[in-house]
Amino acid sequence: DADVTQTPRNRITKTGKRIMLECSQTKGHDRMYWYRQDPGLGLQLIYYSFDVKDINKGEISDGYSVSRQAQAKFSLSLESAIPNQTALYFCATSGAQEVGDTQYFGPGTRLTVL
Amino acid sequence: TQLLEQSPQFLSIQEGENLTVYCNSSSVFSSLQWYRQEPGEGPVLLVTVVTGGEVKKLKRLTFQFGDARKDSSLHITAAQPGDTGLYLCAGLYDKVIFGPGTSLSVIP
Numbered sequence: 045d046a047d048v049t050q051t052p053r054n055r056i057t058k059t060g061k062r063i064m065l066e067c068s069q070t071k072g073h074d075r076m077y078w079y080r081q082d083p084g085l086g087l088q089l090i091y092y093s094f095d096v097k098d099i100n101k102g103e104i105s106d107g108y109s110v111s112r113q114a115q116a117k118f119s120l121s122l123e124s125a126i127p128n129q130t131a132l133y134f135c136a137t138s139g140a141q142e143v144g145d146t147q148y149f150g151p152g153t154r155l156t157v158l
Numbered sequence: 159t160q161l162l163e164q165s166p167q168f169l170s171i172q173e174g175e176n177l178t179v180y181c182n183s184s185s186v187f188s189s190l191q192w193y194r195q196e197p198g199e200g201p202v203l204l205v206t207v208v209t210g211g212e213v214k215k216l217k218r219l220t221f222q223f224g225d226a227r228k229d230s231s232l233h234i235t236a237a238q239p240g241d242t243g244l245y246l247c248a249g250l251y252d253k254v255i256f257g258p259g260t261s262l263s264v265i266p
Contacts (some may be wrong), residue, residue, distance in 0.1 A: 080255075084160075084167065086246060086259050087166075087201070087246065087256040089253070092253065134223050143206055144188075144190075144191050144208070145254050146191065147203070147254060150200055151198070151200055152198075152200055
């Protein structure tokens with residue numbers, strides 16, 4: 045079984061709709077992240093959480109919110125989706141003691157906003 | 159703002175050729191990592207380099223961290239179709255920052 049899972053894997057929605065992407069991990073890591081990937085732009089950090097009570101904005105947090113429901117669960121919400129939020133979204137985890145803060149990624153969610 | 163640049167952005171080569179891709183920054187990083195991402199999947203760590211001048215080998219892949227810890231290179235010897243993918247470098251500052259990636263296509 046995968047250590048980091050994301051649901052849904054694909055989602056098509058309309059402008060103005062509220063969307064939630066969910067992430068679960070079985071690695072026992074305290075740190076969790078949400079990234080957005082667009083062609084040619086690499087991975088941009090949206091939000092990150094170093095433990096259940098710690099939530100931090102990343103580079104591109106506008107239009108997004110997150111919830112850390114438990115150590116193993118970190119969800120990303122788009123309150124009112126817009127077409128330029130069409131992208132590939134990745135959840136990742138890392139362990140505080142690992143060299144280089146190695147990121148373990150989920151399989152991604154492809155979101156299309158019409 | 160810490161930025162990582164990667165070059166080339168795209169690379170298409172024949173099976174058996176050698177190649178080098180580069181990762182550069184104006185900032186000094188505590189460590190630098192290389193990830194490979196295959197279509198439809200999340201990135202997977204290949205290597206972490208920590209010490210300036212460090213060289214690590216992973217089968218046909220050779221990774222080097224610059225002496226000043228601002229740049230890195232990835233050299234692939236005798237590329238194979240299985241090497242096809244997006245290669246991302248990531249530098250650790252106060253948090254991990256990813257470069258835009260080099261998309262490699264190895265043609266049989």
